[in-house]
Amino acid sequence: MxxxxxxxxxxxxxxxxxxxxxxxxxxxxxxxxxxxxxxxxxxxxxxxxxxxxxxxxxxxxxxxxxxxxxxxxxxxxxxxxxxxxxxxxxxxxxxxxxxxxxxxxxxxxxxxxxxxxxxxxxxxxxxxxxxxxxxxxxxxxxxxxxxxxxxxxxxxxxxxxxxxxxxxxxxxxxxxxxxxxxxxxxxxxxxxxxxxxxxxxxxxxxxxxxxxxxxxxxLLGADRRRALTRIGVASVVVLAVLLVLLVAGWFAVDTVVNLLTVVTVLVTVGYFARILTDREISGTERSRMKAYVWLFLFAASFWLIYDQAGSVLNIFAADQTDRSVGGFTFPASWLQSVNPILIIIGAPLAAALWLKLGHRVSTPTKFAVGLVLNGLSFVLMAAAAQAAVGGDLVSPLWLVAVYAIQVAGELSLSPVGLSATTKLAPVKYASQMLGLWFLATAVGDAIGGQVARLAGTWSQPVYFLTFGLASVVLGLAAVMFTRQIRHLMAGIH
Structure with missing residues (x-):
């Protein structure tokens, strides 16, 4: 779009x-x-x-x-x-x-x-x-x-x-x-x-x-009628599938969630396959799309952790955080306001930093910084969870610090990724690439929802430390392959 x-x-x-x-x-x-x-x-x-x-x-x-x-x-x-x-x-x-x-x-x-x-x-x-x-x-x-x-x-x-x-x-x-x-x-x-x-x-x-x-x-005339017919048929098919699930007794929350996760991943794979196999795009455009696949995977991995703020971290805030101030216990969800206020403060600072650095820091490197910071936020959460072992309530400042690190990571990756999306897009798909960027968040959130199931079965320190270190390692790996990815980007910084 x-x-x-x-x-x-x-x-x-x-x-x-x-x-x-x-x-x-x-x-x-x-x-x-x-x-x-x-x-x-x-x-x-x-x-x-x-x-x-x-x-x-x-x-x-x-x-x-x-x-x-x-x-x-x-x-x-x-x-x-x-x-x-x-x-x-x-x-x-x-x-x-x-x-x-x-x-x-x-x-x-x-x-x-x-x-x-x-x-x-x-x-x-x-x-x-x-x-x-x-x-x-x-x-x-x-x-x-x-x-x-x-x-x-x-x-x-x-x-x-x-x-x-x-x-x-x-x-x-x-x-x-x-x-x-x-x-x-x-x-x-x-x-x-x-x-x-x-x-x-x-x-x-x-x-x-x-x-x-x-x-x-x-779309006009016959093309419009054909499109509307396909939309109608697709809607009927979706309703029929839901009806079958309901009648068969399979319409459980977990069944629907798992089905939608698979659909999200398949749509994404199909979208990339369509672009990469299109004979109308040039060799340079295909090379840039191969680079974009790596950036997409980095972004999806980032959102997998980042968007657990409203789920796993929100539950931690409700159950294991001391939210009493002067005799008033403030709602756990109030901590969800920390992220946007930090973005409001940090966005102009990040923009000024990237402007000053110019092309000295490449797009893949900025993505790597985002992944490392995101991982470190979960490493810090592992320390907070360890402090809460045994039923002790921890200070909400732990979560404030975690969100601050995550926002720094977001400002390294999200606006940069949006810009890279427009620059790496094949001419034929220029108007669709913003939708493809949204898919990175969709894939990350869908898989992240499945990963977050483990938070209820693993010990919290192990959960946060495992995925935090995994993100740090992925970020360091991105740094190691920066030169190869920049080569695929064919002149795009």
Whole structure:
């Protein structure tokens, strides 16, 4: 999904937002509230799944809850691929964002229903809605600027702040309501947040000009009818499979989670195979894609550990952390706000560092730094878990330090990876490569959800130390093969 403005798009004129098109404020607030709802629900999801029935939870085992959490995250990123396609070929980015927001809000309202089934039905709707909204709202931000506008990068920086502002505020609100009052009330707060986002998006649509108004490459006539027929058939097949699982008595949480994990990996393998075997791409482009395969694997390995913050580390915060301050025990989910505030602080510092270093530090080396830092965060968690052996509660500063190291790793890998994705993309697949980058997170989260099952069976110090050292070793291996990967990148730094 390219963020370049499509032919014919014109940045809307009129009032400005911090010197940028007024429409940026509409998209900024839409994304802020969408991230509020997403991270707000995510902050309490595993805690709700593992809470005892007497405490209003589902009393799901820690192993299964971690797997559900990882698979849910994976599906959110996996659906960015069809979501981008729907916008590009059928209804345009603007309507995709609108309907995505509506479906997300409905999903959160369903989760607010105080029944056992509502959480899974709601998550399914949120996955579908986020797939429509997430990739396409970024495309619309790009549509606000001419291709060579010097304000373009600054506009995305402001937009990025909206993401992290929503992620910072959300756990503070939903965490207090969910953990202190009622879980479904916390889910309801996320629903209200997304409703605010949809309403202000509708009210601000007059500011958007031509941004996202039309599909970038619309299907017409017979091609459109054929595509809609295939979508309908695929939907029927999926529903039929779910019905068979239900009738056969196989519709268990673990069965569905395992199936979706396999689907995520197979889709990714198929996507890479399609590109690498395409005879229309040049030899240089194929070489760069081979380099990208390695970067993709590094990124997936990074997210496998990093995104356990909302599952394994969240449970650790709830059960083994001393959260009492002046007689008040703050919700465990409040610690989920540490990550976004550190990103807000660290992002400009990281950008300045990479600008100063220039090409002296290559992309593979930056990925290696991210992997090593990510691994060291889990090594530190092993020390925290060891301190908690025997039932002692440890200081929450352990987790703050862990998140600080992880954020440093993220800032070494995530924005760099996004940039490398656009630079290494074959011309034919330029508009699809952002979706491929999202797949790295999907694969990491899907496999990470399965790996996190071990946290319930291994001792915690062994669990954290094993995967922490594995990430460090992988990062060091990446350093050793930097020269080979740079050779495959064929002149791209």
């Amino acid at each position: 390219s963020s370049d403005a499509p032919v014919g798009a014109r940045p809307p004129a009129g009032k400005t937002f911090f010197g940028h098109p007024r429409a940026l404020s509409t998209l900024f607030l839409t994304e802020m509230w969408e991230r509020f709802s997403f991270y707000g629900m995510r902050a309490i999801l595993v805690l709700y799944l593992t809470a005892a029935v007497a405490d209003g939870g589902l009393d799901l085992g820690e192993s299964s809850a971690n797997a559900v959490y990882g698979t849910y995250n994976a599906m959110v990123y996996l659906m960015a691929l069809p979501g981008g396609w729907v916008a590009d070929r059928l209804i345009g980015a603007r309507r995709s964002v609108l309907w995505g927001g509506v479906v997300i809000a409905v999903g959160h309202y369903v989760m607010a229903i105080p029944t056992g089934w509502s959480v899974f039905a709601g998550m399914a709707l949120i996955v579908l809605g986020t797939g429509l909204l997430k990739p396409n709202i970024s495309t619309m931000v790009g549509d606000l600027y001419e291709r060579d506008s010097p304000r373009r990068d600054a506009g995305f920086s402001i937009f990025y702040m909206g993401i992290n502002l929503g992620a910072f505020i959300a756990p503070l609100v939903t965490g207090f309501l969910g953990e202190k009052i009622n879980w479904h009330l916390g889910f309801g707060a996320a629903a209200v947040g997304m409703t605010f986002g949809v309403l202000q998006y509708v009210l601000g649509r007059r500011n958007l000009g031509d941004a996202g108004a039309r599909p970038a490459d619309p």
